[in-house]
Structure formats: C-alpha cells, structure tokens
Amino acid sequence: MTGDKSLRKLPSVDRIVGLASCKSLIDYYGRTRVVGATRKLLDGIRNEILSAGNGEDYAFKSDEDLMSALSSQLKESSKPLLKKVINCSGVIIHTNLGRSMLAETAGKAAMDTAVSCVNLEYSLKEGERGERDDILEGLITGLTGAEAATVVNNNAAAVLLVLNTLSDGKETIVSRGELIEIGGSFRLPEIMAKSGSVLKEVGTTNRTHLSDYENAINQNTALILSVHTSNYRIIGFTSKPELAELKSLAKSKSLPLMVDLGAGAVIDLERLGLKGEPTIAQTLDNGADVVTISGDKLLGGPQAGIIAGDADIIARIRKNPLKRALRLDKMTISALEATLRIYQNPDEAVSVIPTLRHLGKPVETIRAVAGKAVEILKEEFGRDAEVFAVDDICRAGSGSLPEVDIPSVSVVVKHRTMSPDETKQWFRSLNPPIIGRVESGMFRLDMRCVDDAEQIRPRKES
Template sequence: MTLSDANALLRSIPAMDDLLNAPWAAEFSSSLGRENVKKIIEETLDEIRREIGAGNSPTKVGVTSGGVKAGLPVEELVVIRATTLLRLKSSSTLKPVVNATGVVIHTNLGRAPLADEAIAAVNEIAGTYSTLEYDPGKGGRGGRNVHVEWLLCRLTGAEAALVVNNNAAAVLLALSATASGRELIVSSGELVEIGDSFRIPEILSFSGAKMIAVGCTNSTRISDYRNAITENTAVLLKVHPSNYRIEGFVKTTAREELAELAAERGLVFMEDLGSGLLGLLGVPGPLGADLANRECSVRNCLEAGSGIVTFSGDKLLGGPQIGVIAGSKKLIDKMKSHQLLRALRVDKMTLAAFEATLRLHLSGRQGSIPVIGMIETDKPALLEMARRLCRMLKRTAACNAVPRTVNPGAGDFTIAVVETEDAIGGGSFPTDLLPGFGVAISSPSFSAETLAAGLRTAFVPVIPAIREGRVILHVRTLLPGDEKLIAASFVSALSRDVAG
C-alpha cells in the first residue's frame, strides 16, 4: 500500500462526533453509557489507524478480526467492528449454558445447578432485608451460621458445624485455628493438586502450620505417623485423593487407626473429605454398590473418630459453593472466634440456597437435587431421553437443510443414538464412569470441531463432547428445556457455517 493510499484511507475514517451521534451508537449508550461507547469507538479507530500505519489494508484485515469480507469501505468497517465490540461489552459474560458433556459436577460450568427449592429461597431473600445476622426473639444481633448449623448437625451427626465460602477456606480456617505455629502430619500420597494449580501443601502453609509429610506416594502406614509425632505436633491430617487414584501396590492408613493414635497422643484428627457425600448415592447396577463400599460419608468419618471433617457444598451435596467444617464443638468454637472467619464468611444468598438444599436432604427428597438426580438416573430413562433428542434433531436438520445449490452436501447429517460413558466430576470417583446414552452428529460438510464451535457460540451456548470425529451430546447432564435450546443452537450453528 502506497503512502497516498494510506493517507486516503485515514482521511476516510469518520469523525468521532458523527459516529457517536449515529442511531446505532445511541442504542448502546442506554446500556453502557455514552462515555463508555465513546471509549470503545476510540479503541476501534485506533486499531484501524495502526493497521493502516503498518501498511495493511483494514478492509482485508477485517476478514479475520472483524468477521467481514474484504472490499468494504473504511466507514462501513468502522461501524461493523465498533458494533461487534459494543455488542460484546453490553452483554453479560456470565450466562447460562447447556451442559451436554456428560460430566455432572463440571467445575468450569459452575458445578452443581441448584434445585428449584434453593432457587426460590434465593429469590425470596435477595431482594429484601432478612434475618441474616438478626435474632427477632432477642431483638438484637444474631449469627449467620445459625441458619444451617442445626441442619448440618442432624445430617452428619456432628456436635457443631460452621460454614465458609468454599472447602479450601474451610481447610485454611480449621488448620489456622488448630495448628498455626505447630506441626501437622500428612501422608505423602495425599499431597494432591486439585484443578487450576490448587495444591494442598500451599493451602497448609498459608495456615501457619509446618507440614510433615510421611510415608511414600503409594504406601503410608500408621507407624509412619507415630514415628513423626513430636511435642510440637498438633494435627494428624487425612486428605481425600479427589481427582486421582493410585493402583497396584497401595497401602493407606485407615481413619480408625489415625483417630485412635490422635486420641492416644492428645492430637486433633482432621479429615478433608472434599466432595461432601451425605449419604448413599442410588447409582443403578453393580457400580452403585461398589461406590458405596469405597466412598465414606461425612457421618461415617465422624463416627470413625474424625475430630473435624471439611467438605464442599457444591459437589455431591448438590448446593451452592460453600465450605463446611463439621465435628467437635470445642474445636468448632475456636474457629467461630477466629479472626480469619470474617474474611471467609458466606453471603445471604448462598446461605439461603444451602439451607434449602440441606432441607431437601433432611426430608429425604434429595433426588430432586439436579446433580443427585442425574447421577441416579438409570439407563432406560437415559435411552428414552437420547431417542427423544435424536428425533428432535433429525426434524431440525430436515426443516433447516441448506439448498445444495448454496452448499452441496449440506444437510447430509448422520444423527444417531449412541452409548456413552459419563462422569460424576468435581474430583468425585475420578476413575468410575457411569454408563449412559447420547446423540452423535456427523456430516461430510462440517467437521466435528466446526459444528462444536457453532454450538458453543450460539445465543445459549451448548457445550458438547467430541469423540471419533463426531459431536456427542450426552443426555445425562441435560436439564428440563435443554432439548429445545440444543435444537435452536443447532440451527444457529448451521446458519453461521453456511453464511461463512
């Protein structure tokens, strides 16, 4: 591009006042504010000027960065790029998605969707004043922990309980109150990393405790703990392995042995249980019995002698993100008066959702909690769901087939019910897969990656799996109404692919 061409392009860029007063800009001013709209337009103009200064034609660059074809006038390209950016900034980035991955407790997708009762409880509390820290009977200040402590004690058998904003915070507070400045002993095989570089040793160090790792990665005996105890030892810690398993020659120390040793030496025995299983899961078939034998509930841990158990509320419990500390009243009381608690406390909406979720467990209606219902759904029910979704997508593909004159081969989709392997997720039962069903989609005109990208970028994103060159929509993790959203996203994906 010559210097005169560049100067001509620069002169053709519209004035800021003209752009800011255009009808399309005024529409965004109501949601973003006029000054923010101006700032975004300025960013767009600066980008185009840089491209011209670098010797690039912005009309050609616009093919990739602006999503438009080459040959557009600069004025039109400015509007397209600015409105694209304004539309992005004016919409919420936190939005609902359809989880068709087959991973029930999907951390990246918000883990546990709340039960209807929990949603109603949040709605009732969110827009009004509440008894969050007020006791009407006393006519004065109350405690926010009171809203859930009795329920937790009834469900777990604990003497006392306390909630904070997540399980990492629960571990941090518990150790800060019981082991700061002293030693805690933990098995080398339990120093796990749990997603996004969250590592147990680092959390332990933040508490002010000195970590003493004993045993080997695959084998830790009670004698390893016993030999490591000194006069400065405060806690014996057992950590749930979460998202990994060691197979082969493995030796772990039973919690009953650790509890006995802790009682003998006057130490605290603490267990980080992670997922927060309150009772037996009704997983159909032999797998259900196997899981019941291997996974310990909070009540089982306390009955086996754990002085403190920490766990999450948004995994197997099926509630909002929250961390629970349950166990000895003497130890819990120390944590309630700890200065760190204020930095970790839970807001009113989380408490409302958690209380409602706990009441479903207490009344035996935990099957209405979405994640528990998904985990317990049997294969015949999943097969019927998959068949229904398959029929809907076949009708959708037929009704929205692209004329072959526009795109030869478009509409030649293979849509079929397939068997799947689903996962509980959230670090729970990482090597145990649930047999399920889904719908597989493939086409000679669209790669699986292209179709999956189209589904993910729909107005309501649909997050599928890809396997063996096909898009797989697992039905276990679908919520009521998701089938229609998938069909709409399918149409949207086809329209964008053909238009492109």
C-alpha cells in the first residue's frame, strides 16, 4: 500500500532532533520540549497519511520543511492562552471577559506584590506574626460603617462561609423569590446544601410576607437570609418585607440577619445616573447583621468576596477552618487594598476605577470615540465594508443593574463578502482580539468601554 510506503519514509524523532538546524530550537525551548513537539509533528503527519490512504509521499519533502513546521508549532504553543481583549460586547462587567478591569494603581500594586516579599502576615511594628485581614479590615469598615470585616476569594465563597459558620446543621429561612442562580448554573440552594445549612423556603415566587418568615421560625432556625436579586427583577403583583421589618423580626427571635448583596456597590451609583443598587453602608444601616458582596463587580476591584458586619459574627467566621481554605493571596489583597483606598475619595473613584468610569461615561464622549473608530475602520476596509455609528443600549452585566438600559453608541461593520458572524470571527482573530456582537442582523462594536479609538485599529497576530 502506498500509505505504508509513505509511513516508512517518515524520519525518526532522534534524526530530526539530531539535525544541526534543530540545535537553535533546543537552545531556546529546551530538549524535552523540542522532543515532545517533534513527536506531535510526526504524529500529525502520520495521521494525514493514514487518512489519505493513497498518498505516495508525506507532506514535507526536506529537512528545512520539517524545521519550519517544528519551529512554527513551538512558537504557537508558546503563546499564552489568557490574553488581553478589547471589550466591545455591549456588556460592561462581562463575566466571560474577566469582569472588572483594575485601576492602574491597583494593577501596579498587584504586580509589585507579585515580584516581592511583603508583610502579608507580619507586623512590622511588633516584629512578629500578624493577620492578613488587618490589611483590608480598616479600609472596609471605614467605607461601610461595619464593626468588622473579612475577605475570601469570591462572593459565593463568602456566602458559603457565613452559612457554614452561622447555620451548619440548622435552618436558614429564605424567600422563594430570592433563590437565585448565578453564572455557570451555580444555584443558591446548592451552595446552601454544601454549607451544611438546611434551606427553609417561605412565600411564593412573587409575594412573600413578614408573616411567612415568622411562621417558619422554629427551634432549629439559625439564620434569616435576604438575597438582593441583583441579576433579575420580579415586577407586577409583588410583595416583600422591608429589610428593617426583617431585622425587627430577627432581633425579636434572637436570630442574625444576613444579606447577600451580590454585585455590591460601595458608593451610591445615582451620582452616575444609575438607580436600584443599595450600598453596603445602606444595607447595614437598614438592619443587616452581616453583608456579603463581590469585589470584581460594581466595586471594580479584583475577584474577592467581602464579608462585613457585626464584630462577634466576623470573629466566629475567622475561626471557621473553611476560612483558611478560602483566603485571598497576596496579589489580590494588594489590588483590593489599592482599590479600596481610591474609594476614600469618591470623586476620584468614579474617574479612575474603569468600571465606574465606563458606567458613568457621557454618551457624547462615547459618540466622539465612535466617530474616530468609524474613520479608522473605513481606512482599514475601504470599499469592502460599510462602516457607520448607531445609537445603542448596553448593560452593566455580571448580575448588576438588570433593569437599567445604559445608552451607548456602537460602530456597525457591514462587510460586502463576510457575513455578520464571519465579521465577528475576523475581529476575534486580531491582536488583541476585539469582542463585538451580532444583533438585528448587524455586527456591531459597542464603544462604551473603549477610551481610545486606536484600540479598534485592526492588528493581526505576528
């Protein structure tokens, strides 16, 4: 068979690795990696021959061809899988795109910490072991009015930890209308089950009364949980108790009241023209004993779960062995500290924290950037595409402000030979990839998260 004949012509791994022209690859990538890549290359050629079945020769005729293919394969495998992208999706805090971008000072703080030894758990004043919570607690309590605070690696972990600490083996009362599902199909009832807490549902999807909570309380009740439905709203014939009413009930029964705020605003977003998100401080003032929020949503920091509230509750949480399993690393602590310090000046926060800046950016500013982007793309495509700007609507994203339509401006690219989906794929192939969306039969690039139109200039991978 000609396929067998072609297989016999394949060179051995040792012969390829022993070529003089392979030495530079071995010097750069290391022998182990080059050997592995050579095996992979030969396996690919072998599969091509077997698939063809009647080829008289394999694809590479010379050692130079083999070296070129091997070099390309090694170069491609060296490229990072996690890479910078330009977010033109129309979703500001996009979970799939890493949620919030850090402020420059927060990113620099994380980098400096990553490449240095730091006083993570060391008291420079006392010259002895310290607590990593000490770095963040004062900032959080100062911004929220909480008595105490601690931080873990995300908000789901924060909810898990609080439930396990306060309600392990006991009942937690939750309104049926607040049994949320968050990204990746993680559901609150499943998190509660993992925490050891027993879910006690009350009310209906659209209406839950204070009496529903009161009637559900028994000797096995350990906690009342209120969940801020930050990723959806139930409207119409609805009813739910005010937080102050739940607090009064909880206090009369000597039960703690926990609130999962989810997206978790630190400052009132009405200053950005956005309504509907309670702050941690407001939630604590309204009666919550302990509040949990995400660090990488409306806060605009790194992934983290902040737990703030009653000092005795926080002390119990710190003693839970799960706390160590869920703790933050030094880079995240550094980035979060830098982010929280920015919030000490709210006027600075809304301009230098990218999430807040993008949420509050005036439409006319976006329109100006879109106009420049149109010119850049017209220059790129010439007569091959029609490029123009349109008024659009974008979303906060990541379960934040679900009812709020945020005005924006998008750049539409109608290519003469590529379909909208093909155009979308073409922009994803750029360096860095530009992530747009197809809507109403048009490929569009939302400009709200683009601060400089030059970010849209197409650049191919080198």
